[in-house]
Amino acid sequence: MRMLDCLVSYFGLDENKRPGLQRYFCYHIVAGPGPTPGAGVASITTLALHDEAERCTYCQNFHMVEAGGPAAAMAAAVHYLDAHHEQDHLRKVQSDTRSFQDELSTDAVLLEG
Numbered sequence: 001m002r003m004l005d006c007l008v009s010y011f012g013l014d015e016n017k018r019p020g021l022q023r024y025f026c027y028h029i030v031a032g033p034g035p036t037p038g039a040g041v042a043s044i045t046t047l048a049l050h051d052e053a054e055r056c057t058y059c060q061n062f063h064m065v066e067a068g069g070p071a072a073a074m075a076a077a078v079h080y081l082d083a084h085h086e087q088d089h090l091r092k093v094q095s096d097t098r099s100f101q102d103e104l105s106t107d108a109v110l111l112e113g
Contacts, residue, residue, distance in 0.1 A: 003100040004031040004070045008081055010090035012050075019091040025049045027081060031074035040065050040073030044081065059084060071097075 005028065012023025026049065031042035042063045049055060060080060065072040074097065082092065 002033065002070055004074050004097050005029060005100075006074065006078075006097045007047075007095040008078060009093045010081075010085050010088070011093065013089050013091055021050075023050045023090070025054075025085065025090070029074055029077045029081075031070040031077070033070060034064055034066075034073070036066070038067045038069060040069040040071070042070070042073035042077040044077050056084065 007026065007028055009024060009026045011019035011021070014020055026047045028045045028047050029042055030045070031040055033039070034041045044059075044061045044063075046055060063073055063076045063080060065076055068075075078094070085092070
């Protein structure tokens, strides 16, 4: 099974549109296979922010897509963050996406309790 992750950060811009460290938001996105073939899920974790009072308590942190697998789920999560911060006068910086491939890939197992 394939897993992806990346770091997405947003930095506040000053009056000259230069990014600074006075205002920042940093997120880790992890994506993997979903519950059906071709589906994908992604989870957003807030790693750091400049002011705890600005933590989004209502934001969606779990994203699922029916097709496109982990890559599509990660894209959906990044798009969500971009839309959330769209009006915040921030500069976005995103790391390269890392891919982890399990060499002994197995199918999902249904756990019955």
